[in-house]
Amino acid sequence: MSTRALSRAEQVDASTPATRNRVVDFLRAAAITVVVLGHWTIMAVHPDGGLQPHGVLDAARWTHPLTWVFQVMPIFFLVGGYSNALSWRSARRRGEGYASWLRTRLRRLGIPLLPLLLTWLVICVVALAAGAPADTMRLASQMALIPTWFLASYLLVIVIAPPCLVLWERFGWYSIIGGIVIAGLVDALSIATQQPLLGYPNYVLVWASFHQFGYAWLDGKLAGAGRRLALAAVGAVGLLLLVGPGPYPVSMITAGSDAISNSNPTRVTMAFLGMMQAGLVLLAERPLTALLRRPRIWLVTVMVNRRIMTWFLWHLTAMVGLAHLLLALDAKSLLPVPLSGAWWASRPLWALVLLAITGVIVLVMGRFEDPKPDDRPAPALWRPLTSAVMVCAGLAVMATSGMVGSNGINWVWPLLPVAGLLGFGVVRMPIGPHSPGIASSDDRSSGGDPEDRSVG
Template sequence: MPHTWCPRTPAVLRRIRQTARSTPEHRNRYVDLLRALAIVMVVLGHWLAVVVTTDDGISGRNALGELGWSQPLTWLFQVMPVFFLVGGYANAASLTSHRDRGGDALGWVLGRTDRLLRPTSAFLAAVWAVAFAALLLDVPPEVVGLAVWAAAIPLWFLAAYLCVVVLAPVTHGLHRRWGAAVPLVLVGLVLVLDAARLGFGVPIVGAANYLLVWLTMHQLGYLWRDRRARPRPLVVAAAALGGCALLLGLTVLGPYPISMVTVPGQELGNTSPPTFALLVLGLTQTAVVLWLSRPARRLLRRPRPWTAVVAVNSVVLTVFLWHMSAAVITGAALYGTGLLAQWPVDSAAWLLQRVPWLVSVALVLAVLVVAFGGVEARTAPSSAGWRIRTASPIGTAAWRALLAFALVAMLAGLTGIALTGVHQVNAFTMAVLGSYAVGAAVLRLARHRWSGG
C-alpha cells in the first residue's frame, strides 16, 4: 500500500496547485467556495444528527426528534438552497459558452450530466454489490435494507438537481426572455400550492414543490450570473434581516415547523415536500451570500484559501455521495463492536462523544474519497459546441428520441432508488436500478459518440 500512495499523493497535490494557479482572472471564485461550503455543511449536519443504536440489532435514527433545542440550528446546516443557487450561476455560464460555440440544448445536457452520472453510477454499483454480497452471506435483509437506505440519502437532492440540469436549457431560455419575472412567478406558485395543501387540504399538489422550490433558487443563480442581483450591501443586509423576520413569523407563529429538515414524528416537514418556508430560507441565504461576496472574493485572491477550495471541489460530488456510507461503516465499526458507548441522546456524554464520532467518520470518508475520487476526475471533455446531428434527418430524430428516453429512464430510476426505504430490497429495487442503468448506459454511449465535438 505505501508504494501506491506515496508516489500518487504528491502528483494529486501538484495537479490541484497547478489548477489553482492557472485559474483565469474572470472566474468567480466565490461560487466555487459556496459550492464547497454547502456540501461540507450538509455532510456535517447529517453526521451530527446520526444516532446509532444496538439494543435490538444495529439500527439508527435522527437526533433532531429528541433534541428540540437543536432544530433552529438547521437554519445554518440546511444550505441546499445555496447549492442550487450556485448551480444556476454555473449552468448559465456553461450554457452561454456552449451556445456561443454553436452547440444545441441536448448536446449541453449530454455533456453537463457526465460529471454527475459517472460518480453516481460508481457509487450505486459499489453499494449494491456490497448489499447483494451481504444478503448472500445471510445478513438479515432488514439490516441490509436500512444500510442501503441510509447510504442512499444523498440521492434525494441529486435526483432533484439532475432534473433541474435537464430542464436548464428551457429555464435559461425563460430567463433570457423574462428575467426576474420567472423566479417571482415561481415563488408565487410555491406559496399558492402550500396554501392549497395546508389551508384547504388539497392532496398531491404539494409534490410539485419538490421541483419548483429548487427551480426558483436555480433561476436566482441565473440572475446573479447576469450581474442583475448586485444591490448595495445595506440593501441585501436589510433583505437578510427581513427574511429572518419572515421566517420567524412562518415558523413560530405560522403553520411551518422550525426545523428546515425532516424531523421524525412531525406531521409536517419543510423538505417533504419543500415548503414556502424553506424557500424563504433560501431567499434569505441568497441575501447573505450577496452581502458577503466582496470580503470573500478578496480572501480567495490569496493562494492558500483558493487552493483549498479547488481541492474540495475536485471531489465535491464524491464527498456528497459517500458521506452517509461513511457514517454507516463507522457506526457498525464503533457502536456495533462496543468501541463507543451508547449514551442517551440528550446527555452531555453523547454530545461530547460527537467529537470522536466526527473524527472517525471523516477518516472513513477520506479513505472512500481516495478510492472513488478518481472517477469524478475522469469526466468527458468540454461539451461546448456539441450538436446532436447526423447525416440523416431520420438518424438525428432517432438519436434525439433515444436520448430523451434515456434521460427519463435515468431520472425515474434515480428517483425510485431515492424512494427505496427500509426493508425494500425487492423487485421494485431491481426495477429502478435497471431503469437507471439502462438510461445511464445509453447516455454514456451517446457521450462517446459525440465527445469529439
C-alpha cells in the same frame, strides 16, 4: 505548509483565470462541508436502538432552529444557477445545442453515481444472502442514499435550466416571483388535503425558481449591500410568517416528530430560507474574494471542488458502514447514548474517524469525477431527456425507501438510473480518468467549461 505544497498552491493560483468568480467555488465547497458534518451529527447511532435517521432532531427540539444554518441545499442551487447560466450561454456562443449540453451535465453528475449504486447493490445482495434482516438493509441503503434526493432534484432543474434562463432574461424578477407563488398554491393544496404526494411538483417549482437567483447574481441584479440585505430580510420575514402563524414546522430538515416536512416534499419555505441565506452569504462576497486570493486557501477550495461529488455521495456510506461494524462488534463503549455528555464530547472524534474513512473512499472512487473527454456528435434530444427522467425516478424512490423491500431487493429502482445512463448513450464504456486544466468560472476569457472544477 511545505515549500512543495506552497509551490503547488501558487501554480494553481497563477493558472486560475482572473475572470473566475472564486466565491462560487468556495460556497460550493463550504456547503458540502456543512452538509457532511450535519449528516454525521443529526443521524444518531444508539447502542441499543441502532441507526436513527433523525435521532437528534427527534430527541431535541431545541436543535430545530439550527437547521436554518445547516440546511444549505439552497446554496447549492444558488451557485448551480450561476454556473449553469454561464455554461449554457457559453454553449450558445459555441453553437452547441441543448442535447449535447444536457448530455455533458448528465455525465458530470451521473458517472460518479454509478459506482455508488452498483456497490450498494452488491452490499444488499451479499448481506441478504448472509441472513441480514430485510428491514435492516432497507434502512441502511436508504440512509446511505439520502444524498440522491438532492441529485434528483438538481438534475430536474438542470433539464429545465435553459428555458428558465429564457424566462429570466425576458421577465426578470417576475419569473422568480411567479414560480414561488405557484409553489405556494401547490403547498396549500397538498397541506389542506393532507396529501404530501400533491406537493411533489415543488421539487421542481421551488428549486427551479430559487435556481434563478443564481442568474440574478451572475447578471448583477443582486449587486450592492442594499439589495442583498433586502433579499435576506424578505427571506427571514417570509420564514417567520410561515413557521409562526403558518402551518410549517421550524425544522428545515425532516424530523419524525413533525407532521409536515419542509424538505420531503420540498416546501415553499425552502425558497425563503434560500433568500435569507443567499442575501447573507452574498454580503460577504467582497471579503471572501480577497480571502480566496491567498494561494493556499484557494488550493484547498479547488481540491475540495475537484472531488465534491464523491465526498457528497459517499459520506453517509462511510457512516452507515462504521455504525454497523460497531453494532456487530457490540462495541457499546464506543457508541454513547445520543445527546448524552459523552456523546457530545465524542462528536469531534466521530467526525475525524468518518473523515478518514470517507477520505479513503474518495481516493479510490474520486477518479470517476475525471472521465475521458466526450467528443461524440450531439445526440438526439430524446436520449439525454429519457436518461434524465430514468435517473431522477430511480433516485427519488431510493432516497425515500432504499433498495430493499419486504420481498428482497427492489431491482428496478437501482438499475433504472444505471440503464438510463448506459442504455441511452450518456455514459459510454470504458470510463477512464483524465486531468483537465482549470477553466474560467465565468467562461468569458478562456472558452473553457465553467463547470470544470479540477486542476491540471
